Amino acid sequence: MDDRISRKDFFREALNFFRDQLSHASRQSKSGTERFVLPPGVESPELYLEKCNQCYDCVGKCPHYALQVCRQTGHFAEGCPVIEPRRQPCYWCSDFPCIAACSTGALQMSFKERSLGTAVIDPESCLAYQGNCCQACVNNCPLAGTAIQFDRQLRPVVQAAACTGCGICTFYCPTEVPAITIELNKG
Amino acid sequence: MALKRREFLKASAAAAAAASIGVTLMPGMEKTVFADSTTWHKSVCRFCGTGCGVMIGEKNGKVVSVKGDLENTINKGHLCVKGFYLHKVVYAKTRLLHPMIKKNGKWERVSWDEALDYVAKKFNEIRKQYGPDALAFYGSGQAETEETYMANKLFKGCIGTNNMEGNPRLCMASAVGGYLTSLGKDEPAGTYADIEKAELFLLVGSNTAESHPIIFERIMRHKNKNPDVKIVIIDPRKTPTDQVADLHLFPRPGWDLAILHAMARIIIKEGYADEEFIKNHVNFRDNEKALTFEEYKQFLEKYTPEYAAKVSGVSPDEIVKAARMFGQAKTAMSMWTMGLNQRTRGVWANNLVTNLHLLTGKIGVPGSDSFSLTGQPNACGGVREGGGLCHLLPAHRLVKNPKHRAEVAKVWGVPVENIQPKPGKHTIAMFTALNKGEIKGIYIMCTNPAQSLPNASKYWKGLKEQFVVVAESFFPTATTEYADVVLPAAFWAEKEGVYGCTERRSQYMEKVIDPQGEARWDAWILRDLAIRMGFKKEFEKYKTAEDIWNEYISLTKGTDMDLSGATYRRLKKVRGLTWPVPSEDHPGTYKRYTKGDPVFDALPEEKKKGRRMYFYGKPDGKAIVWARPDKGPEEPTDAEYPLALSTGRVLEHWHTRTMTGTVPELNRAVPKAYVEINPEDAKKMGIADKDQVIVETRRGKLKIEARVIDRPKPGTIFIPWHWEEWMANILTIDAFDPGSKEPEYKVCAARLRKA
Missing domain, CATH: 3.40.228.10 (Dimethylsulfoxide Reductase, domain 2)
Known part of the structure; x- marks a missing residue:
């Protein structure tokens, strides 16, 4: 049989194994940091952490039960109120009861228009990018047409400038690990 | 089985790599990670009437995945999100696995023999005491053509009632x-x-x-x-x-x-x-x-x-x-x-x-x-072509035509007098008769009328009071609640058969795995029931699905929907055929009533002279332009009920959610029903997004979440109808078209207030 395994092939496959494992591990850790977004009305993550006294008044005021205490060990917002879009996204109330409840200035009305982050699509796991017909994120986005819309191949595309980072798309995404997640704004 | 070189390489390299970092591959992990032993089987999507070709991935006797069939001309490998998750439905926790009889209000597991004997006995008693028209069959545009064919023969040909309907009455x-x-x-x-x-x-x-x-x-x-x-x-x-x-x-x-x-x-x-x-x-x-x-x-x-x-x-x-x-x-x-x-x-x-x-x-x-466009995968194939409605016989034939009755009776091997010349009761009339007690026994197959009928709650009475047999793959459904006997039916991929989609295309579906539990193919349930009811001679000859299909296509020979050339042998290879297909070497027909349509081509020259089309269903071959009055809806809006209510579908769910409701990913995408309200209307009524509201019509009321969105125009509201918990059909009107007897689901008058 001329199907002998060459040294080169052996090492290539061995390397591929490590590469796959690594990318798998990194994706898992990535989804860890993106699991949470901060509540509306935050000036910057640093100031939020500094000003939040962990009274959790805002948590009790959220009508959608979206705010929760971050219990992930080692997370930069550990102990502070956060939103986990996959569990319950922010519905962007017109009167922002969470901000109104904050007495320390961690959440401020003057920053209520500021986005929580930006939705990012992973083309590797998005059903639409894989050639199937799925419209969940676009159909559920309250700003469909401006924040997210279909391209000519019926794939969703995020318009970063208009995206509020509410995470409704993440919540509704019908893949096992959400193919659309919220990336926190830099700075 | 020879291990491919590449697979061996991968496995050995990975094992070596894993060993080098001290990771032991978990038992069975080699299989899931590296072995590519999935075999692919050609089939058709179970959901809408588009007829997308799917490939069913089977591994170790289990359906593990579904992918689009690249060779299928309809979808060319593309699927929607429902089709993508179709394989998960097969192993749903809600699959009905055993026959059950309701005894003293409680479900009791019984053997197939007991269940079928019981149904046969009850049906025969009803037939003897009240006549054949006290029995009815209610089928589905999701049943295979073979299944509907068997029901048609049993009810119209053997029992002798034309009370044989199907849910395509409600859509097509x-x-x-x-x-x-x-x-x-x-x-x-x-x-x-x-x-x-x-x-x-x-x-x-x-x-x-x-x-x-x-x-x-x-x-x-x-x-x-x-x-x-x-x-x-x-x-x-x-x-x-x-x-x-x-x-x-x-x-x-x-x-x-x-x-x-x-x-x-x-x-x-x-x-x-x-x-x-x-x-x-x-x-x-x-x-x-x-x-x-x-x-x-x-x-x-x-x-x-x-x-x-x-x-x-x-x-x-x-x-x-x-x-x-x-x-x-x-x-x-x-x-x-x-x-x-x-x-x-x-x-x-x-x-x-x-x-x-x-x-x-x-x-x-x-x-x-x-x-x-058709809504169900086999509404065209099984029910419209197969004749699964109260006025039809197989292959576009009519019960009122004596020649048609004679042709069908001959093939069925039943006396022609068995087939009544008068059409039976259409769907709404059938369930009304059930309410009144004129129909004493009904066999419901592969559909969920307790939820899908318009003004649904009105018809629960009849279902509750009469003898109801439900053959279903899922349990419980809104309908099984009223059943006296439930019979577990094999689901998609557990049976072979033919689906005919919107574009006249008949496609073959392979049996990939054995049915879950004790489930059986609907056609065999009907066959065995028929034999127990005393129609042994008529039904014992069917041994395979192909037997049924061959008999059916023999009935299509020479009709406008000739399927004689669409044999199993051929259908197993091709991605469906669009009728007329008069012979095995015929490629199928792209355009009817014109050159290339075998029926048109066979017409005498003098008829075709000077014409590019000949509408052979009309006496002079001419189609009709109709001058119909412009009538509005049955229940227009008024001061009391000022909003027009419409119902419809969402992409992620299908019909009464017996299938899509079992897929967590689809439930995540659309977890619950809602009523869409235009922001203008919402503002006037003081309703905010996600408020609970009460939608009320003259027939019922429903507490549901508001979705304020500019999709409906002001003055209209919309509810997706898939959920049993938020059943839109307790609101809809059961007025129907006098011609087609199809109910007006799409328009009724409603009002809305904050809960």
Whole structure:
């Protein structure tokens, strides 16, 4: 049989194994940091952490039960109120009861228009990018047409400038690990 | 089995790599990670009527995945999100695994013998005491053609009742009526191949993007490649389909007939009509008598754009624009679904769309067709073609035609007197008779009427009181709640058979795995029941699915829907065939009533002279342009109930959610029902997004979450109907079209308040 395994092939496959494992591990850790977004009305993550006294008044005021205490060990917002879009996204109330409840200035009305982050699509796991017909994120986005819309191949595309980072798309995404997640704004 | 070199390499390299970092591969991990032992089987998607080809991935006797069939001409490998997760439905926790009989109000597991003997005994008692018409069958556009065929023979041919209906009555009957009255024969003249050749699409009463996503994708791809392609939508609601619309007319729900007449008037006035085609191919009629073209024009005089605008609430300019776009396009394809069919004037609405094509000659040529979209995977194949309605017999035959009865009785091997000449009770009449106790026993197969009937709660009484047998793959459903016996039916991939989709295409589905639990194929359940009821001679001859199919296609021979060439042998290889297929070497028919259609080709020359089309379902071969009045909905809005309620589908769910409700991913995408309210209306009523509201009609009320969104026009609201917990059909009206007997799900009057 001329199907002998060459040294080169052996090492290539061995390397591929490590590469796959690594990318798998990194994706898992990535989804860890993106699991949470901060509540509306935050000036910057640093100031939020500094000003939040962990009274959790805002948590009790959220009508959608979206705010929760971050219990992930080692997370930069550990102990502070956060939103986990996959569990319950922010519905962007017109009167922002969470901000109104904050007495320390961690959440401020003057920053209520500021986005929580930006939705990012992973083309590797998005059903639409894989050639199937799925419209969940676009159909559920309250700003469909401006924040997210279909391209000519019926794939969703995020318009970063208009995206509020509410995470409704993440919540509704019908893949096992959400193919659309919220990336926190830099700075 | 020889291990491929690459697989071996991967496995050994990985094992070495894993060993080097001290990781032991978990037992079985090699298999899941590296072995590629999945075998793929050709099948058809279980959901809508598009008929997408799927490949079922099977590994170690289990269905593990589904992917689009790249070779299938319909979807070319694409699937929607429902189809993508279809394999998960097979192993749903809600699968019904054993026959059960309700004894003293409690479900008790029984053997197949006991269950079938019990049903046979009860049915025979009812038949003996009250006559055959005290029994009924209610089937489904999701059952395979073979299954419906068996039920048809048992009920119409052996028991001797025409009380045999199916849920396509609730979705396609008006399209059938429309085609029969306009063109003479049921089902579209063209196929999906017209999509890529059309210059204009007229989408009426169809949310194509969500209800037929793969067809929508094809339209969208076509438009992307050809930016001059125009899309006109007539629909009271803004939907995701609007992404591609060039023009959208928003009529008040149920008031669109005048628009279609006004369009016809403009088309004739402005010279877009094809006079030559009209002369040779078209007759004119109103509800009483034949008309001349001149008289038809007279009739249309009433339908000025201004009049239509007043009736429908659309601006006259837009109506003129739509008519001109239709007239100017060289080819045009109109598509519609429930927005036209589920109406008290569904047949008329269908006629008026086809009118536009007949007046402009935009039919029978590539890229032009009046094309009805079907909602269920085998509504066309099993029920419309297979004759699964109370007035039909297999292969587009009618019970009232003595010749048809004789032909069918001969093949069935039953005395012709067994088949009654009078049509049985249509769906609404059937469930009304159940309420009244005129029907004492009903066999329900593969459908969920307790949730899907309009004004559903009205019909629960009959289901509760009479003897109800439900053959289902899932348990519980809204209907099994009222059942006396439930019979577990094999699900998709657990049985073989044929599905016929929207474009006249019959496709074969393979049996990939054995049924879950004790489930059996519906056709065999019916066969065994028939034998126990005393019809051994008639039913014992069926040993395989192919036996049933061969008998069925022998009945289609020589008809307009000849399937003689679509044998299992052939269907197993090809990606379906579009009838007529008169012989095994025939490739299938792209266009009916014209050259290339074997029925047309076989006509004598003198009939075809000077004509490019011959509508052979009509005595003189001429199609009919109908002058129908513009009637509004049965229950228009008024001061008491000021909102027009419409119901419909979402992309992620299907029908009563017995299937899609078992897939967590789909439930995540659309977890619950809601009522869409226009922001203007919401503001007036003081309702915010996600508030709980109460929607009320004259028939019932429903507490549901509000979704404030600019999809419905002010004055209209919309509820997706899939959920049993938020059952939209307790609100809908059960008034029906006098012609097609299809109920008006799409329009009724409602009011709404904060809960």
